[in-house]
Amino acid sequence: MGAGVKAVVVLSGGQDSATALAMCVRRHGAENVAAITFSYGQRHALETRYARYLARNAFGIAEWKRVPLGFYPKITENALMSREASIERRRGAKCPNTVVEGRNAVFLTLASVWAKSLGAKEVWTGVSEADFSGYPDCRGEFVRAHERATRLALDWPVRFVAPFMHMTKADEWALAAKLGILDLIEDHTLTCYNGIPGRGCGKCPACLLRNRGYAEFLRRRGLRKVRQTMV
Numbered sequence: 459m460g461a462g463v464k465a466v467v468v469l470s471g472g473q474d475s476a477t478a479l480a481m482c483v484r485r486h487g488a489e490n491v492a493a494i495t496f497s498y499g500q501r502h503a504l505e506t507r508y509a510r511y512l513a514r515n516a517f518g519i520a521e522w523k524r525v526p527l528g529f530y531p532k533i534t535e536n537a538l539m540s541r542e543a544s545i546e547r548r549r550g551a552k553c554p555n556t557v558v559e560g561r562n563a564v565f566l567t568l569a570s571v572w573a574k575s576l577g578a579k580e581v582w583t584g585v586s587e588a589d590f591s592g593y594p595d596c597r598g599e600f601v602r603a604h605e606r607a608t609r610l611a612l613d614w615p616v617r618f619v620a621p622f623m624h625m626t627k628a629d630e631w632a633l634a635a636k637l638g639i640l641d642l643i644e645d646h647t648l649t650c651y652n653g654i655p656g657r658g659c660g661k662c663p664a665c666l667l668r669n670r671g672y673a674e675f676l677r678r679r680g681l682r683k684v685r686q687t688m689v
């Protein structure tokens with residue numbers, strides 16, 4: 459299976475991982491890219507349907523799979539997996555109460571196991587430490603350390619590719635425009651913690667980040683257009 463696969467993309471169905479997938483496909487070609495989506499009890503299971511649409515329909519990825527991690531809510535609690543809890547960021551808290559402890563660590567490990575079985579040496583992730591929610595396992599320091607640990611664990615020269623580590627959301631929107639996938643990201647991704655696709659609820663921490671970044675991107679683009687017409 460998967461002969462020639464060069465990279466596995468961790469695909470959630472949100473803006474970041476969809477843009478990462480687009481970059482990876484551009485670099486290696488869809489036939490050489492695999493994508494993996496985890497369902498870990500997140501309240502909006504719809505997210506994984508968006509991931510499927512992105513992988514299969516939008517980018518033509520043959521090697522896509524959804525892996526259930528149904529045990530997650532048994533060992534940790536958070537607002538993303540609980541239907542009752544409201545999503546918020548308490549004053550002074552490092553990150554919103556949507557943090558799923560160790561999620562990216564688990565995802566990167568499992569994606570690497572699959573990558574090794576496919577013969578792929580890259581694992582792509584859309585995580586970022588700039589302009590994001592402050593989840594500890596999204597930081598560059600963690601990603602580098604975990605890459606090293608995973609190489610040792612699997613005895614496989616896997617490389618973690620995190621193209622947005624130091625990019626803001628506005629940079630990411632600009633990149634989506636450059637890749638020609640602005641409409642796809644706007645309409646066919648799900649970032650909102652309340653499970654509302656596209657522009658989302660507009661109120662949760664994920665929507666606030668996404669929409670603020672979009673407004674900044676439009677502002678910069680507007681400024682550039684003004685400058686161009688002045689020349």
Ligand SMILES: [Zn+2]
Nearest residue numbers: 650659662665
């Ligand atoms: Zn929202």
